Amino acid sequence: MEIKFYGGVGTIGGNTFMVEDGDTKIFLDFGQSFSYGEQFFTGWLGARERFGLKDHFALDLMPKIPGLYSPEALENTECSYCEPQYQGVFISHVHYDHLAHLSYLDPGIPVYMGETTLRILDSWETTGISGFGDHDYRTFRTGDVIKVDDMEVTPVHVDHSTPAAYGYIVHTGSGTLVYTGDLRLHGTHSHLTRDFIEQAAGAKPDIMICEGTRVAPEENRKNFTEQGVYDHSRKLLDDTDKLAFTCFYGRDVERMKTFHRLAKDTGRKFVVSTKTAHLLRILTDDPGIEVPDPFTDENMLIYCRHMNRYNKWEREFIDLEHCVDANYINSHQGDLIMQMDFIHFAELIDIMPEPSSLFIHSQSEPFQEDDIEDEVKHNWMDRFGLELHQAHASGHCSREEIFQIIREISPKKVYPVHTEFPELFKQELGTMVEIPTLAW
Ligand SMILES: [Zn+2]
Numbered sequence: 001m002e003i004k005f006y007g008g009v010g011t012i013g014g015n016t017f018m019v020e021d022g023d024t025k026i027f028l029d030f031g032q033s034f035s036y037g038e039q040f041f042t043g044w045l046g047a048r049e050r051f052g053l054k055d056h057f058a059l060d061l062m063p064k065i066p067g068l069y070s071p072e073a074l075e076n077t078e079c080s081y082c083e084p085q086y087q088g089v090f091i092s093h094v095h096y097d098h099l100a101h102l103s104y105l106d107p108g109i110p111v112y113m114g115e116t117t118l119r120i121l122d123s124w125e126t127t128g129i130s131g132f133g134d135h136d137y138r139t140f141r142t143g144d145v146i147k148v149d150d151m152e153v154t155p156v157h158v159d160h161s162t163p164a165a166y167g168y169i170v171h172t173g174s175g176t177l178v179y180t181g182d183l184r185l186h187g188t189h190s191h192l193t194r195d196f197i198e199q200a201a202g203a204k205p206d207i208m209i210c211e212g213t214r215v216a217p218e219e220n221r222k223n224f225t226e227q228g229v230y231d232h233s234r235k236l237l238d239d240t241d242k243l244a245f246t247c248f249y250g251r252d253v254e255r256m257k258t259f260h261r262l263a264k265d266t267g268r269k270f271v272v273s274t275k276t277a278h279l280l281r282i283l284t285d286d287p288g289i290e291v292p293d294p295f296t297d298e299n300m301l302i303y304c305r306h307m308n309r310y311n312k313w314e315r316e317f318i319d320l321e322h323c324v325d326a327n328y329i330n331s332h333q334g335d336l337i338m339q340m341d342f343i344h345f346a347e348l349i350d351i352m353p354e355p356s357s358l359f360i361h362s363q364s365e366p367f368q369e370d371d372i373e374d375e376v377k378h379n380w381m382d383r384f385g386l387e388l389h390q391a392h393a394s395g396h397c398s399r400e401e402i403f404q405i406i407r408e409i410s411p412k413k414v415y416p417v418h419t420e421f422p423e424l425f426k427q428e429l430g431t432m433v434e435i436p437t438l439a440w
Contacts, residue, residue, distance in 0.1 A: 004439035008417040013097025021172035024149040032100035051076040063440035073104035084108040092181030093165035102132040115139040116164035158183040161395030162251040175206035208411035212419030213396040243333035244358040245340040271338040326350035355385030
């Protein structure tokens with residue numbers, strides 16, 4: 001068994017690992033790292049997507065691998081197209097840093113992901129500007145075993161900041177590999193991660209590919225448990241009769257449920273964006289997950305921004321009784337918790353919240369001190385006199401938990417990925433750790 005690391009090395013996200021056993025070759029994840037191309041791109045300056053992989057290749061941002069990319073992706077490059085040489089791509093969860101490069105993948109290569117993972121991806125593609133191409137999607141649920149030639153791939157659910165996240169156990173003729181994906185132990189579904197650890201340990205793996213997002217020299221950002229997010233926000237809400245805003249990541253369904261519960265328990269209604277409403281709506285009939293239905297739930301409302309033209313998917317929302325506008329928010333301030341994404345801050349001009357309204361920031365604090373977006377966020381807070389509070393539960397295990405998980409699974413060899421500090425693994429765990437290097 002051979003593993004090639006095409007991404008996720010010394011950086012957070014961009015996981016792209018090729019596992020090869022004889023003639024069988026599969027990929028684990030196909031993502032783009034958060035720092036991707038940052039030496040060349042910023043703000044509106046980005047790769048010219050109309051030229052497929054041309055700019056990515058020219059700037060040495062992506063590897064030129066024959067038999068992997070689609071004809072369209074290669075059309076404007078010096079690489080010529082050839083038939084697929086890989087048998088599958090296995091996606092761990094529906095986050096950009098784990099699947100974004102699917103848009104360049106040859107549609108002849110099957111893409112495996114959880115059933116619910118695909119539903120969420122569909123909603124994301126429908127309501128956002130990102131499209132990841134048409135693929136031969138093959139979905140699974142926990143308990144399924146997928147055979148690829150002589151390889152056996154077993155997805156096992158884990159808890160992360162999006163539903164339907166998986167780790168993988170891969171049996172090959174020449175050894176067993178386990179891959180964590182992204183996982184945590186302090187969320188509402190930590191038993192899922194426990195299941196993965198138990199099964200991974202039982203597989204007695206030769207190799208473990210392990211995430212280490214929070215494996216860093218020191219951690220100075222606040223981290224709550226999911227219940228901690230509830231408790232902290234509950235206290236804030238109990239102490240005010242003003243409007244409360246919140247923001248969270250687009251696919252963090254658990255956080256949506258936390259704020260829904262907060263609204264219900266404090267006699268408020270939870271007002272969500274049309275995007276959030278779309279996602280929750282398509283999950284209402286998913287047997288694997290329980291969510292409130294934004295179209296009918298008595299504790300929910302949907303905020304419809306005033307637009308000259310609505311997207312097709314948004315049009316069915318506009319006439320719903322559950323849809324409200326800025327005037328409604330303005331005249332019911334103390335009765336609401338409202339989702340307010342950064343990109344929609346200009347809505348504050350229409351809503352005109354009373355000074356000292358709450359803003360519960362329920363996503364990561366900025367990674368750098370000189371974060372421009374954070375500065376702009378603060379300017380809006382000041383302009384409207386909003387009180388900013390932080391309440392977020394990370395999607396990732398702490399450093400100590402990661403080391404504990406590795407000890408429990410006890411592989412012969414560990415490759416740290418999805419971390420800026422792989423050498424800390426080596427310091428802690430010694431010779432079992434091999435720091436991966438990029439394969440190109
Ligand atoms: Zn990730």
